[in-house]
Amino acid sequence: MQGALRKLREEHRSISAVLSALRQVAHLAQDAKLRPDFAALGAMVYYIDTFPERLHHPKEDEHLFARVLQRAPEAAPLVRRLQAEHLEGMQRVRDLERTLLALEQTWPQGAAAFAVTVDDYAEFHLRHMRCEEQELLPLAERTLAAEDWAAIEAAFAANDDPLAGVGEREYRRLFQRIAERAPAPVGLGAPWKAA
Numbered sequence: 261m262q263g264a265l266r267k268l269r270e271e272h273r274s275i276s277a278v279l280s281a282l283r284q285v286a287h288l289a290q291d292a293k294l295r296p297d298f299a300a301l302g303a304m305v306y307y308i309d310t311f312p313e314r315l316h317h318p319k320e321d322e323h324l325f326a327r328v329l330q331r332a333p334e335a336a337p338l339v340r341r342l343q344a345e346h347l348e349g350m351q352r353v354r355d356l357e358r359t360l361l362a363l364e365q366t367w368p369q370g371a372a373a374f375a376v377t378v379d380d381y382a383e384f385h386l387r388h389m390r391c392e393e394q395e396l397l398p399l400a401e402r403t404l405a406a407e408d409w410a411a412i413e414a415a416f417a418a419n420d421d422p423l424a425g426v427g428e429r430e431y432r433r434l435f436q437r438i439a440e441r442a443p444a445p446v447g448l449g450a451p452w453k454a455a
Protein backbone atom coordinates (compact mmCIF):
# COMPACT_ATOMS: atom_id res chain seq x y z
CA MET A 261 0.00 0.00 0.00
CA GLN A 262 1.18 3.54 -0.74
CA GLY A 263 2.72 5.38 2.24
CA ALA A 264 0.26 8.25 1.83
CA LEU A 265 -2.71 5.88 2.06
CA ARG A 266 -1.20 4.18 5.10
CA LYS A 267 -0.85 7.59 6.75
CA LEU A 268 -4.48 8.53 6.07
CA ARG A 269 -5.65 5.19 7.44
CA GLU A 270 -3.49 5.66 10.57
CA GLU A 271 -5.01 9.10 11.07
CA HIS A 272 -8.48 7.55 10.79
CA ARG A 273 -7.48 5.07 13.53
CA SER A 274 -6.40 7.94 15.83
CA ILE A 275 -9.61 9.90 15.20
CA SER A 276 -11.78 6.84 15.79
CA ALA A 277 -9.91 6.02 19.05
CA VAL A 278 -10.65 9.50 20.40
CA LEU A 279 -14.27 9.32 19.18
CA SER A 280 -14.68 6.01 20.98
CA ALA A 281 -13.19 7.42 24.21
CA LEU A 282 -15.39 10.53 23.97
CA ARG A 283 -18.50 8.37 23.53
CA GLN A 284 -17.67 6.31 26.60
CA VAL A 285 -16.83 9.36 28.70
CA ALA A 286 -20.03 11.14 27.58
CA HIS A 287 -21.89 8.06 28.79
CA LEU A 288 -20.08 8.20 32.19
CA ALA A 289 -20.98 11.89 32.50
CA GLN A 290 -24.63 10.89 32.88
CA ASP A 291 -23.88 9.52 36.36
CA ALA A 292 -24.88 12.42 38.62
CA LYS A 293 -22.77 10.99 41.47
CA LEU A 294 -19.42 11.59 39.72
CA ARG A 295 -18.36 15.04 38.60
CA PRO A 296 -16.92 14.84 35.06
CA ASP A 297 -13.43 16.12 34.34
CA PHE A 298 -14.50 18.82 31.88
CA ALA A 299 -10.90 19.60 30.90
CA ALA A 300 -10.49 15.99 29.70
CA LEU A 301 -13.76 16.19 27.75
CA GLY A 302 -12.62 19.52 26.28
CA ALA A 303 -9.28 18.01 25.17
CA MET A 304 -11.11 15.23 23.31
CA VAL A 305 -13.46 17.65 21.57
CA TYR A 306 -10.50 19.91 20.73
CA TYR A 307 -8.71 16.92 19.17
CA ILE A 308 -11.60 15.82 16.98
CA ASP A 309 -12.17 19.44 15.99
CA THR A 310 -8.65 20.49 15.06
CA PHE A 311 -6.84 17.29 14.03
CA PRO A 312 -9.08 16.70 11.00
CA GLU A 313 -9.27 20.40 10.16
CA ARG A 314 -5.56 21.18 10.41
CA LEU A 315 -3.83 17.94 9.52
CA HIS A 316 -6.12 15.39 7.96
CA HIS A 317 -8.61 17.11 5.65
CA PRO A 318 -6.03 19.33 3.89
CA LYS A 319 -4.20 16.14 2.88
CA GLU A 320 -7.40 14.75 1.42
CA ASP A 321 -9.01 17.84 -0.14
CA GLU A 322 -5.98 19.61 -1.56
CA HIS A 323 -3.86 16.67 -2.60
CA LEU A 324 -5.44 13.22 -2.79
CA PHE A 325 -8.95 14.23 -3.89
CA ALA A 326 -7.59 16.75 -6.40
CA ARG A 327 -5.44 14.09 -8.08
CA VAL A 328 -8.24 11.52 -8.06
CA LEU A 329 -10.47 14.05 -9.85
CA GLN A 330 -7.83 14.55 -12.54
CA ARG A 331 -7.32 10.83 -13.14
CA ALA A 332 -10.88 9.64 -12.60
CA PRO A 333 -13.39 12.42 -13.42
CA GLU A 334 -16.21 9.90 -12.96
CA ALA A 335 -15.39 9.99 -9.21
CA ALA A 336 -16.59 13.63 -9.01
CA PRO A 337 -19.91 12.86 -7.24
CA LEU A 338 -18.10 10.78 -4.57
CA VAL A 339 -15.38 13.40 -4.06
CA ARG A 340 -17.92 16.25 -3.86
CA ARG A 341 -19.91 14.32 -1.28
CA LEU A 342 -16.82 13.69 0.89
CA GLN A 343 -15.79 17.36 0.61
CA ALA A 344 -19.30 18.46 1.61
CA GLU A 345 -19.03 16.14 4.63
CA HIS A 346 -15.78 17.86 5.65
CA LEU A 347 -17.68 21.16 5.79
CA GLU A 348 -20.66 19.56 7.53
CA GLY A 349 -18.29 18.01 10.08
CA MET A 350 -16.87 21.43 10.96
CA GLN A 351 -20.39 22.71 11.64
CA ARG A 352 -21.32 19.64 13.67
CA VAL A 353 -18.20 19.91 15.81
CA ARG A 354 -19.09 23.54 16.62
CA ASP A 355 -22.45 22.25 17.94
CA LEU A 356 -20.56 19.68 19.98
CA GLU A 357 -18.35 22.40 21.52
CA ARG A 358 -21.38 24.55 22.33
CA THR A 359 -23.19 21.61 23.93
CA LEU A 360 -20.13 20.80 26.05
CA LEU A 361 -19.75 24.41 27.23
CA ALA A 362 -23.43 24.48 28.18
CA LEU A 363 -23.10 21.12 29.96
CA GLU A 364 -20.31 22.45 32.16
CA GLN A 365 -22.75 25.09 33.48
CA THR A 366 -25.79 22.85 33.91
CA TRP A 367 -24.39 19.36 34.68
CA PRO A 368 -25.87 16.87 35.54
CA GLN A 369 -28.69 18.40 33.52
CA GLY A 370 -27.97 18.16 29.82
CA ALA A 371 -25.71 15.11 30.17
CA ALA A 372 -28.10 12.80 28.30
CA ALA A 373 -28.49 15.34 25.46
CA PHE A 374 -24.71 15.71 25.28
CA ALA A 375 -24.27 11.93 24.98
CA VAL A 376 -26.79 11.87 22.10
CA THR A 377 -24.94 14.73 20.34
CA VAL A 378 -21.63 12.86 20.76
CA ASP A 379 -23.13 9.60 19.43
CA ASP A 380 -24.62 11.39 16.39
CA TYR A 381 -21.32 13.10 15.66
CA ALA A 382 -19.28 9.90 16.09
CA GLU A 383 -21.61 7.94 13.79
CA PHE A 384 -21.45 10.69 11.18
CA HIS A 385 -17.64 10.80 11.27
CA LEU A 386 -17.19 7.02 11.30
CA ARG A 387 -19.52 6.71 8.29
CA HIS A 388 -17.42 9.33 6.49
CA MET A 389 -14.12 7.57 7.21
CA ARG A 390 -15.58 4.18 6.23
CA CYS A 391 -16.69 5.59 2.87
CA GLU A 392 -13.19 6.96 2.29
CA GLU A 393 -11.56 3.66 3.21
CA GLN A 394 -13.95 1.48 1.24
CA GLU A 395 -14.49 3.65 -1.84
CA LEU A 396 -12.11 6.58 -2.26
CA LEU A 397 -8.79 5.13 -1.12
CA PRO A 398 -9.12 1.93 -3.22
CA LEU A 399 -10.11 4.07 -6.22
CA ALA A 400 -6.99 6.23 -5.68
CA GLU A 401 -4.87 3.11 -5.47
CA ARG A 402 -6.25 1.89 -8.80
CA THR A 403 -6.09 5.14 -10.74
CA LEU A 404 -3.17 7.30 -9.58
CA ALA A 405 0.24 7.09 -11.26
CA ALA A 406 3.68 6.98 -9.62
CA GLU A 407 4.17 10.71 -10.26
CA ASP A 408 0.90 11.46 -8.43
CA TRP A 409 2.03 9.49 -5.40
CA ALA A 410 5.42 11.25 -5.37
CA ALA A 411 3.69 14.66 -5.43
CA ILE A 412 1.22 13.59 -2.72
CA GLU A 413 3.99 12.29 -0.44
CA ALA A 414 5.90 15.58 -0.85
CA ALA A 415 2.77 17.61 -0.11
CA PHE A 416 1.96 15.51 2.98
CA ALA A 417 5.49 16.11 4.32
CA ALA A 418 5.15 19.87 3.74
CA ASN A 419 1.75 19.89 5.48
CA ASP A 420 3.36 18.66 8.70
CA ASP A 421 4.62 21.97 10.08
CA PRO A 422 5.88 21.73 13.65
CA LEU A 423 6.93 25.40 13.64
CA ALA A 424 3.33 26.46 13.09
CA GLY A 425 2.31 24.25 16.02
CA VAL A 426 0.23 21.98 13.80
CA GLY A 427 2.70 19.13 13.43
CA GLU A 428 1.97 15.46 13.89
CA ARG A 429 4.14 15.41 16.98
CA GLU A 430 1.88 17.92 18.76
CA TYR A 431 -1.16 15.82 18.03
CA ARG A 432 0.60 12.65 19.17
CA ARG A 433 1.33 14.41 22.48
CA LEU A 434 -2.26 15.57 22.77
CA PHE A 435 -3.44 12.01 22.03
CA GLN A 436 -1.22 10.73 24.87
CA ARG A 437 -2.53 13.38 27.26
CA ILE A 438 -6.09 12.35 26.41
CA ALA A 439 -5.30 8.69 27.14
CA GLU A 440 -3.56 9.61 30.41
CA ARG A 441 -6.37 11.89 31.55
CA ALA A 442 -9.45 9.88 30.50
CA PRO A 443 -10.85 8.22 33.61
CA ALA A 444 -10.46 4.49 34.11
CA PRO A 445 -11.72 2.22 32.60
CA VAL A 446 -11.80 4.37 29.42
CA GLY A 447 -8.22 5.60 29.82
CA LEU A 448 -5.38 5.62 32.32
CA GLY A 449 -6.59 8.59 34.41
CA ALA A 450 -7.97 8.55 37.95
CA PRO A 451 -11.68 7.78 38.27
CA TRP A 452 -13.88 10.88 38.58
CA LYS A 453 -14.51 12.16 42.10
CA ALA A 454 -17.84 12.09 43.89
CA ALA A 455 -19.90 15.21 43.10
Ligand SMILES: [Fe+2]
Pocket residue numbers: 317320342346388392
Ligand atom coordinates in the same frame (compact mmCIF):
# COMPACT_ATOMS: atom_id res chain seq x y z
FE1 LIG B 1 -12.33 12.98 4.98
Ligand SMILES: [Fe+2]
Pocket residue numbers: 268272316320389392
Ligand atom coordinates in the same frame (compact mmCIF):
# COMPACT_ATOMS: atom_id res chain seq x y z
FE1 LIG C 1 -10.26 10.93 6.06
